[in-house]
Amino acid sequence: METAVIKTPIGYAEFKGDAHGLISVKVLDEALETKIPxxxxxxxxxxxxYFNGSRNTFDLKLNPQGTAFQxxxxxxxxxxxxxxxxxxxxxxKTLGDVKAIRAVAAANGKNPLWIVIPCHRVIGSNGELTGYAGGLSRKKWLLDHESPVKQGKLF
Known part of the structure; x- marks a missing residue:
């Protein structure tokens, strides 16, 4: 398995993978950038x-490790x-079982491919930001980055 680290606006993205596909992406507060294998x-x-705004979908071979439900x-x-x-x-509801909401939330929280598999796009039913393994400030940044309406600062 190969590992690489690049600097992004929300921290250092560490990603791992091999010929079978991308296995994980996570964002760290501190790390050293590495040569990209x-x-x-x-x-x-x-x-x-994605981070510079010129891509809004990913076309990568993915190989996340998890249960069938995840x-x-x-x-x-x-x-x-x-x-x-x-x-x-x-x-x-999309997955066909409204009672599975806690299991769905738990699987969302175990997503090993942050950003690429967009778990940050899931929010509470009341519209509030809820848990994100990378922290709510990163989740907010990602949602603002993806928002079609860009709000400028007034002051």
Whole structure:
């Protein structure tokens, strides 16, 4: 397995993968940038393009490790369009079991491919930001970055 680290506006993105696909992406507060191995060049380019605003979807071979249920939830997350959000309740309904809301939320929290599998696009039913493994400030940044309406600062 190969590992690479690049600097992003929300911290250092550490990603791991091999010929079978991208296994994990997470954002760290501190790290050292590394040379990008050949197996991760495309992932690095697409992640950088996402952060500079020139990409809103990813076209990468993914190989996240998890249970069958987690993978089902992660597949549903991939269908949430850029610039939109959904709630845990709506995601549970999409998956066919409204009573599975806690299990869906838990699977969302175990997503190993932050940003690429857009778990940050899931919010509370009341529209509030709820848990994000990378912290709510990063979740807010990502949602603002993806928002079709850019609000300038007044002062």
């Amino acid at each position: 050949a197996a991760l060049q495309e992932a690095a380019q697409q992640i950088e393009a 993978k089902k939830v992660w597949q549903a997350l991939l269908k949430i369009p850029f610039g939109t959000t959904t709630s845990y309740l709506e995601l549970s």
